[in-house]
Amino acid sequence: MISAAQTKRFSAADGREPLVTVIVPTRNEAGNIAPLLERIGRSRTASSFEVLFVDDSDDATPERVAEYARDGDVPIRIVHRAAGERVGGLGGAVLTGLRVARGCWAVIMDGDLQHPPELAVPLAEVGISRGIDLVMATRRVGSGDASGLGSRSRRVVSQVSNRTAKLIFPRSLGPASDPMSGFFAVRIDALDLDELRPRGFKILMELLVRTPDLRIAEVPFTMAERNAGTSKASLTEGTTFLGNLLRLRFRGFTEHTGGGRRANVLVRGLLFGLVGLSGILVNTAVLWYFSIGHFEINYLVGAIIATEASTLWLFLLTETLVYHGDKPGSGLSRGARFFLINHIGLAIRLPLLALLVNVAGMAVLWANLVTLLVTFALRFFVTDSTVYGA
Numbered sequence: 001m002i003s004a005a006q007t008k009r010f011s012a013a014d015g016r017e018p019l020v021t022v023i024v025p026t027r028n029e030a031g032n033i034a035p036l037l038e039r040i041g042r043s044r045t046a047s048s049f050e051v052l053f054v055d056d057s058d059d060a061t062p063e064r065v066a067e068y069a070r071d072g073d074v075p076i077r078i079v080h081r082a083a084g085e086r087v088g089g090l091g092g093a094v095l096t097g098l099r100v101a102r103g104c105w106a107v108i109m110d111g112d113l114q115h116p117p118e119l120a121v122p123l124a125e126v127g128i129s130r131g132i133d134l135v136m137a138t139r140r141v142g143s144g145d146a147s148g149l150g151s152r153s154r155r156v157v158s159q160v161s162n163r164t165a166k167l168i169f170p171r172s173l174g175p176a177s178d179p180m181s182g183f184f185a186v187r188i189d190a191l192d193l194d195e196l197r198p199r200g201f202k203i204l205m206e207l208l209v210r211t212p213d214l215r216i217a218e219v220p221f222t223m224a225e226r227n228a229g230t231s232k233a234s235l236t237e238g239t240t241f242l243g244n245l246l247r248l249r250f251r252g253f254t255e256h257t258g259g260g261r262r263a264n265v266l267v268r269g270l271l272f273g274l275v276g277l278s279g280i281l282v283n284t285a286v287l288w289y290f291s292i293g294h295f296e297i298n299y300l301v302g303a304i305i306a307t308e309a310s311t312l313w314l315f316l317l318t319e320t321l322v323y324h325g326d327k328p329g330s331g332l333s334r335g336a337r338f339f340l341i342n343h344i345g346l347a348i349r350l351p352l353l354a355l356l357v358n359v360a361g362m363a364v365l366w367a368n369l370v371t372l373l374v375t376f377a378l379r380f381f382v383t384d385s386t387v388y389g390a
């Protein structure tokens, strides 16, 4: 884990030179390391910079990086993630890079030479000189060109996902011509790294959607063909992308807990309500069966039996549908508290039921329904905070 102190960036205000960190996520790019570093090195610009590889490789990529770090004159670091640590794939690697970067600006760039390495540091310099937060290298405006992306079908998929994403996020992605680009420069302190949950390829989209007020510029570039090795794009990446669109679109309906995220109180209340409706059906059916349909037991006793049945039903559905995922305490203790709350509700409902039937002359089933609705909000808020409180 990286401490907060390590992630603090120095800036020109500290009297030190701002440093650009070129973050290169790599997965099996051994054949591309030398030419990549060669070309970055040749592009020496005014700003000091370092190159940071975040590597998920099983091939000789780390060895190639180490060799070059020894022999070349470019400051190089590598974070290698072992097989079990490759959280988030490409996007997760970039987030790791943003956390350990020493620069106040980061440039994210592919390691296969599809992004012109000479443009990396200058991309950040555009942002620094204009005093903005993010510079996207775009293939879709001006002299930009996406032909290096590959086959015609890949270009069509890319174009369609670009349009779809912009349609779903008109505010944050609408103004960007190429939010699917993997090549951009960003001022790291403009981001809230703890808010980012990148998965797979589209890290720029994640940044733009989660940080909608960034000051942005675009610089056109021509995407070259891959140098050595093969693309890691896959069908799984495609489905991850669709999942990301949904996850980001509905992020407003979730909230932080100690250990992760869960649906917010509005969504929980809604689910609780839907589950509650099925509970009302169960309760009403059991009450009818015992007090009207078959046994003609006293309706107050019927209401008690009906509550036992519907509480069991509700508990099972609440456990699986409303609060899926991690829950506090043991199932048994949650069950005990859940039953206790419903019986407190019952203690309120029985006198109310008697009142409605005997004094107001309401039919038993309708009166029972009224008492269930009256205690619903109470049940939800008490259950939500005392049984499933995060």
Ligand code: GDD
Binding pocket: 024, 025, 026, 027, 028, 029, 054, 055, 056, 088, 089, 090, 093, 109, 110, 111, 112, 114, 149, 158, 180, 181, 182, 183, 201, 202, 203, 226, 230, 231, 232, 233
């Ligand atoms: N660390 C790490 N982990 N790096 C990865 C992973 C991973 O799981 N998967 C891919 N990479 C690295 C590759 O080694 C390469 O340096 C870079 O990420 C891009 O991967 P490619 O496999 O070359 O992707 P692409 O060329 O098909 O896609 C590129 O263009 C897309 C735009 O159409 C990437 O830049 C995408 O991010 C971009 O969306």
Ligand code: MN
Binding pocket: 110, 112, 114, 226, 231
């Ligand atoms: Mn590529």
